[in-house]
Amino acid sequence: MEIAFGILGRTRLRTAAGFSADWGKPKERAVLAVLLLHANKSLSVRTIAEWVWGDEPPANPYGTLQTNITRIRSALRMHGLPGVISNEERAYKLEVDRSLIDFFAFDELVWKAKSAAYQPTPDHEKACALSEQAIALLSDEPLADLDSDLAHDRRRVFLRDQYLMAANGLLYSLGRLDRHEQMLCHLNEIQPAHDLDVMLARHRLIALYGLRKRVEAVRYYLDVRRRIRTEIADGSEEELHRFHEELRVQHAKQLVPVPAGPTPQYLPHDADTFVGQQDMLVQLNNLVLPQPQPRLVALDGPPGVGKTTLAVHWAWSVRSRFPDGYWFAALDGMADGPRVEVAQVVKDLLAAFGIAADSIPSLEARTARLRELLANRRMLVLLDNVADAGHVRPLLPVLSNCLVLITSRSRLSELAVHHHGRCLAVDPLGHNDIMTWLTNRIGDRAQAAPVARLAELADGMPLAMQLIGEQVAAQPRRSLDDFVRVLVRDRAVLSLGSGSAGSIRAAFELSYQSLTAAQAHLFRLLGLHPVREVSLDIVAALAGADREDARELVDSLVWTRLVEATDDDRYRLHDLLREYAAERAEQDEEPAERAAAVGRMLAWYTRAVHNADRHLFGFRKEVPALPMPPGVCERDFADDDDVARWCLQEEAALVAVIQSVADPEHAWRLANGVGELFYRYSRNDALLAVMRAGAAAARACGDVAVLVDTLLNLGFIHMKARHDHESADRCFREAREIFGDRDDPETLAVLLRNEAECLRGAETVSTAIATYQRALAITGKDDTRAGILHRLGETCLRGNRFDEATSYLYQALHLRERLGDSRGQGDSLLALARLAFDRGQPLSALSHCHLAIGMFQQARRPVGEASVLTLLGAITRDSGDLVAARHYASRALELCQDTDREVEAVALDLLAQIDWKTGELDTAVERWRSAADAFHDLGDRRADGIESQLDEIADFTQPSVPQTRLQSETAERLSGEILP
Incomplete structure (x- = not known):
């Protein structure tokens, strides 16, 4: 299970961008650290305050803590993290699976490592891996965001007991595996803080004697024994003395010398310019230390990814560590001709030692002779292009004293499971x-x-x-x-x-020819999808199989390294492999089978989009779905979050399918269905792309009703997502011309609503209201009525007709509550908050703002939340709380950056005003310039007001912007429309 929370260091959260400590304020991180440390336990406010603030608690601990808890809850929701913080009788408890917290995962890994090392048949490889995983969880000193006495004491206990237990376990298993150089590397990190710990001293002696550094070992022993006697005098120096004597006697005998004779030394030429793969080189170097021990390492990856180049380059860089020899053998496991078998490798290696294999009568005798030659040698043997584990299995006992590096296009997991090897996947270059x-x-x-x-x-x-x-x-x-x-x-x-x-093509061809018929068929079908990554559902739809059969088959392609598995049951092909798969599909699949597979894929997408749309927007008119072909399982959704995850995962695929694969009948359905989803999640680039494709498809279909609806949707996107009113107006005019005088009141109502929406500026308020009222009079659909009522309210607000605005907005809100439209409720609550703000009612505005934020968070609409935060910033700015105002405006900017240019500009303008008030004049000017640029790009007149301010500032050596004018202009700007 993946770690979601970290307290072994700073307090970290698993976010979409990775494991991050850059969230929240310091005290929020400190409070969460305490709750995580005591997960599933109730903690009083006093106890939490002692952990977080120590001897200097805040004046109002409960109120301060409640504020931090609220922000922590918001952070957990925002990042989709598990865990519920409950509050009973002034005590808080975080209810969460403790295995998701690194502190408890650390203990679990250490316990498993200990079990592996001390079972009847010890598995020290596994123990090392588990101990290393545990130690890697420690990114800094534990509970680094806490500075109280309680935290300092808990840190000391952890480092003294839990951390040293993990370190000793790792060192013990490394010693049992004779990895003495690795032991020293770890000891050099651990010992400075625990230099008189007897167990660590014993491990260092084991490592030094194992590396034949007898003189250094004796010098270290004498020094540490003296220091123990003089500095702590607890008698443990005698224990160390007895251990050292046993160790010295044990290592008194020297290793048998390597017999004289030729030394195999052959590697192909290194690359003249080698780039990338630094992480992989570090991993290999960590596995092979300056005095290498026997190991088995396998590099796997797709054809053409550079496995052999990497292996040879690394071998050249470490060849000096192998004075007993190094050898490269090309086994041609994937090649045009026959593969090289073990017998030939044995023969070649004997020849490198100066022994003619023909003089030895049988393969068994030759193998025995080679094993004898390698018994006291530490060689590096590179076995390139191995077909599978069976290809080299007979050779492994012969090379058991060597470091063996294998390259293969297949994952050689058998070597990891049965021969204690380490398999490493080679990724494409950056x-x-x-x-x-x-x-x-x-x-x-x-x-x-x-x-x-x-x-x-x-x-x-x-x-x-x-x-x-x-x-x-x-x-x-x-x-x-x-x-x-x-x-x-x-x-x-x-x-x-x-x-x-x-x-x-030839490299891919070799791998393709090795596939079974079923594997090759699925590989070809994957090439019919227009993007590199697909879900298991799409794999099943393309193959016409159920999920489990599809999973088994595609997983078999993963082991061939033609397909890569990613998170959440998703699979990825390299773009060149996908092109090759498409090429093979054209050559090897019948046209009817290609068409059937594409049809199943399109039907699956159409039904999935339909189900997602019905789940979120069941109160609206649906896009008609096509029947599902036999054998295709549709995608259902558990909740709103499930829809959001799916939509964001499939964004690129949906755009590509609509643009390049779908026939017109599927394309307009997919575009209109997915458009509302993309708009909800502010995926504006994808939204515009699919709606343009949908409009083109609707024209090709020739259905007037479909084309009108699609043009209306495209115009709405131009207007609301792009603020491009000129393009929106063109779409609406075209839709009006096509619509003509058809008897369709609902479509006419939407046409009128959108025409009113295009009327901007104070001089058009009366015309817009009249047009909205005409639309309202002819529609019978509640969701359309709610939208028109909301826009009537916003338009009346723009014209300072406050009483009418209030009436319309509350009607819209009540309708949207009845429909269960959380995003629409957020929009109406935000408009009511603006109305209250303009009427000088800050408490009412604050109340509506907080309700609106809840609705937008429920709808997963960050742009809406950002709009509310800008208004909250303006309210708190006017109340004189510039710290809160800056917090709201900064958070708004984070949420809307690169998604909504208008809200971004409003947030920048607000931050600039705050900067100006706090004396940060240069920063204020810079932000005003950015805001003006953004408003200019939108064709928004608010740019003129900001530029006037900037001109006035430039006219004075010590500029001063009149407060009353700034406030009035700001109120005017904030009263403008931000969201539909």
Whole structure:
């Protein structure tokens, strides 16, 4: 189970961006640390205050703590984290699974490591791994956000007892595995704080004697024994003396010397320029220390990812650690010709030792002779391109005294399970690494933009990178831009090196040919999807299979390294592999089967979008769903959060499917269905893309009603998500022309509502109200009525018709409450809060704001929450609480950045005003400029007011903005519409 909370260091939370301590204020992190440390236990306010504030509690501990608890609850909800904080009789309790907290996960890992090390048949590999996992959880001193005496005492107990227990367990197992260099590395980190601990001293002596550093061991023993006697005098020096004597006698005999003779020394040429894979090189270096011990390590990954290049490069870097020899053997497990078998490897190694294999009559005798030669040697043996575990299984006993590094396109888990090996997956290179290599290869011709595009085409695949670099280098008179133009053509990168064994297609072909018929069929079908990552549901729909059968089959592709498994039952193909899969589908699948698979996929998406839409917006008119083909299981949703997770996961896939795969009949349904979901979650770029595609599909279908509805939705998106009223107006005019004089009151009501929406400015208020009222008179649908009533209220507010605005907004709110429309309730509550603010009723405004925030959080609409926070900032600014105002405005900016330009501009303007009031003049000017730029981009007249302020400021050496004018302009700006 993944850790969700951390207190072994600063108080951290698992967020979408990773495990982070950069959330909340210091006291919020401190309070959560106390609750996590005492998970599932009730703590009085006094106890929590002692942990958090020590001897200097706040004047009102209960109120202060309640504020922090409220913010912690909000943070947990925002990041989708488990845990409920209850409050009974002035005591708080965090109810949560303790295994999600690193403090308790640490103890569990240490206990499991101890069990593995001391069972009848010890598994020290497992014990080491578990102990290392436990120690890795400690990012800093425990409870680092707490500074009380109680926290200091708890830290000392943890480090003295729990941490040292884990460290001693790890050192014990490393010693049993003869990994003495690793022991010293860990001891060098641990011992400075515990330099007279006898157990740690014993471990250091074991490591030093194991590394044959007898003189250093004796010197260390004498020094530490003397210090124990003089500094702590507890008699433990005698225990250390007895242990040292036993150890010295045990290591008195020297190892048998290596017999004389030739030393095998062969590695292929290293790469002239090696880039990337630094993490993997560090992992390999950590496994193979300066005096290496026998180990088995396997590198796996898809074809072309650079496994052999990495292995050879690393082998060259550490070859000096292997004075007894190093050897490379290509086993051709995936190759055009026959693979190299164990017998040939044995024969070649005997020859490297100067022994003619033909002089030894049988393979069994040759193997025995090679085992004898390797018995007292520490060699590095690199076995490249191994087909599977069975390919090398007979060779492993012979190489049991060596460090064996294997590369394979398959995951060799058998080696990890049965031979205590370590399997490491090689990932594609990063974009910057590819750019560095290409720039070096191309030389003086390199230009940033074309090289960056070439790097994107390589997509992290070293083989593609090398072939692109070679193509460019071989044609020095050809421009890089021309190379890019050629390579962006369909599957042009796949074709590089065609006709040679080193081409990308040839590399993929070898893996493809090794698949079973069922695996190859599924691999081809995955190429029909337009993006690299798909869910298990889509795998099942493409294959026409149930989830469990689909899971078993796709997991078998994961082990071939043609497919990668990710979180939440999702699977990913490298883009070049996906192109290759699509190519194979065109060649090897019947057109009817391709069409059927795509049809199943589109039907699944259409029904999933329909079910998500019904779950959230069941009160609105639905987009008609098509029937599901036989054998396709539809996606249901447990709750609103389930819909949100699914929608965000499938965003890229939905956009690509609608744009490039769906026929017009599916496309307009998918676009109109998913549009409301994307709007709810502020996915504005995706929203505009799918609605444009939906409009094009609706035109192709020729259904007037469908086209009108889709154009209305597209215009609404231009207006609300992009603030592009010109494009919105074009869509509405086209819809009106197509609609003509059809007898459809509901569609006409929406047309009128949108036309009124486009009327902006004080001079159009009366016209807009009249148009809304016409729309209201003809609609019979509650959700349409609620929207029109809400907009009537906002328009009346814009025209200072406060009583009418109040009436309309409350009517809209009551309708939306009855419909269960949480986002709509948030919008109406926010408008009522603005109304109260404009009428000089701050308490009423605050009350509506807090209700609105709850609704927007429930609807998972951060832009709405940000809008409320800007209003809260204005209210607290006017009350003189600039600290709270800054907090609200800053949080608003975080929530809306890169999602809503208008709310971002309002938040910047508010922050600038606060900066100005607190004397941070340069910062204020900078923020006003940013706000003005944003309003200008939106064509919003609020930019003019800010620029006037900036002009006045520039006219004075010590600028001063009149307070009354600032307040009036701010009130005017904040009273403007932010959300629909």
